[in-house]
Amino acid sequence: MSNLIYIGYYFKAKPLQPAVEILIAELGYAGFESFVETEEGVTAYIQKEEWREDVLEEIQILTSDEFEISFAFEEIEQTNWNAEWEKNFNPIVVDDVCAVRAPFHEKLDTEYDIIIEPKMSFGTGHHETTHMMIQHILKNDFEGKSVLDMGCGTGVLAILAEQKGASTIDAVDYDNWCYLNSIENVERNNCKSITVIEGDASILKGKYDIIIANINRNILMQDMEIYISCLNKNGKLFLSGFYNDDVPMIKAECEKHLLKFEEKLERNNWVSLKFLN
Template sequence: MSNIIYIGYEFKVNPLQPGIEILIAELGYSGFESFVENETGVTAYIQKEEWNESILEDVQILNSDEFEISFTFKEIEQTNWNQEWEKNFNPIVVDDMCSVRAPFHDKPNTKFNIIIEPKMSFGTGHHETTHMMIQHILKNDMADKSVLDMGCGTGVLAILAEMKGAKPIDAVDYDNWCYLNSMENVARNNCQYITVIEGDATVLKNKKYDIIIANINRNILLNDMETYVSCLNENGSLLLSGFYNDDIPMITDECEKHLLKFEEKLERNNWVSLKFIN
């Protein structure tokens, strides 16, 4: 079997946060499949056969006035990605109740123990938005509630919802890699009530849920808010994240336009998560 050749990009990012998180998310959508964070930024890898000279054209953060980002790149021979991933992925614990770890980590003493292999999918629990969504799920009654995890990434939020008694659960993501990764992680955690769906908000037609979890980004949330509200059962809850403090007025205005009432705000390193009810 011939070696796979990768192109490795070394990005220097200032300020590091939230620059690295935004950069990784945008690079993932552009086809990069592995990331290793370091003290000055992040190294990103893409298979040479998937690479082209305009690969960074849609990476908008590179043109942002808010961040200084420089990079170099070079060809790299085949790398043991599992080994690299093991070195750089640490287990997390949220509120001493929920752990998110890889199969090779020791099992911590927490009530909820989620095992994932995130690959390039978003949602390990390390990012502020996923962390806050886990906090919301831990605090809210999930027993026998129908749940939508919109933009499910690794499936970690849907998995925790089932562990807390929710059923049935739909986990939706338009990215094929996330869809496949969620399928793997749902099976790995022996979940019985989660249906993973590849698609966007158009797949939600005629569906109803008691709780909708949407951890995406501001523009998609605003665009799809009407769909989410139409899918929300009476006395339902809408949990939103993927945006900053400065975005709150815009998100709140859109929710209130659809007669949703604000109930709770969580904040972590300028990222925000909001809970609304109808």
């Protein structure tokens, strides 16, 4: 697969909140897939092949009298992506026990420490969906479990699963850039139990005790039956990458396959769900 090229949009917003929260939600519906909040607003990224000249046409907040929003955009080449994220990427701590930081950040005093160099990959822990998935992993037993991290992005969730004691982890992403970046991050964190695989749900053949899928609503709905067929009896399925309005649709699809809904996390209208097989 060829590496993907992205278009980066740099938004400035006044007042900052709730403008940034609303803007991220509307951009997510428009096809933007990665966001970094800044001191002045938010930087958002969309794949060039998904971009069109009128991509912002239906973003209502841009024409709202309540907010003052300006933006610029540019094509992001992989060669300058490091500088792009480095100027925005600050370390995060989830629930006081898990730190996600870049190689140039000092180690923090947390039980779990993950070093990520995201480049163009999605999943630094800053986005709400990744943050909630980290919370799920922290709260659940992974000791000795077989795990699938579907749409692994940077590999951050797979890395935490190993740190939580998972015995084997398959980290899968269709994007060649994410695949290569996950391999780098797995090595950077001295992981021994993670296999990084390039592909989509069609390549899945094994069985897992736990499946993590942080993608988007349409892909989740499309591939749900495959995920569930790969889930062991009494297995756990964690889903994210969608909004609160999408929950009834996701729940109905899971319950159609006899999964039992157990927990919902919500963060700025983004949602993560836990199901039991």
